[in-house]
């Protein structure tokens with residue numbers, strides 16, 4: 444993730460109304476509350492704690508490092524797909540323990556493409572629910588390497 448983009452420690456400080464003018468105040472509140480639930484998953488060792496956004500890209504993202512070695516990373520991102528509609532993507536990235544270093548592997552990737560503000564709020568809440576389930580499942584890199592199909 445690049446540091447050239449703006450970032451904030453809380454979704455309340457992300458300019459959602461500028462990024463997504465189609466969102467109603469209630470939809471913005473739903474997204475902010477769901478993002479706060481992501482922040483609640485962060486262990487004390489996850490010191491980065493930042494939401495970044497892409498001003499021209501109608502996009503924002505964060506990651507949560509579940510383990511102190513930063514091997515298990517929950518990722519959630521909202522941004523446009525090829526046809527210009529928005530999508531919410533979630534996945535778990537796990538550090539590589541292969542003989543050849545691939546950098547990381549991905550488990551349980553899900554993308555939900557949406558057509559309006561209400562479905563964006565729905566998709567983001569569902570994405571956060573997936574991250575909460577992943578955090579509850581395990582912070583063990585071995586568990587997630589298995590889920591990602593690597594030894």
Ligand SMILES: [Zn+2]
Pocket residue numbers: 539540541543544545546547548593
């Ligand atoms: Zn690998």
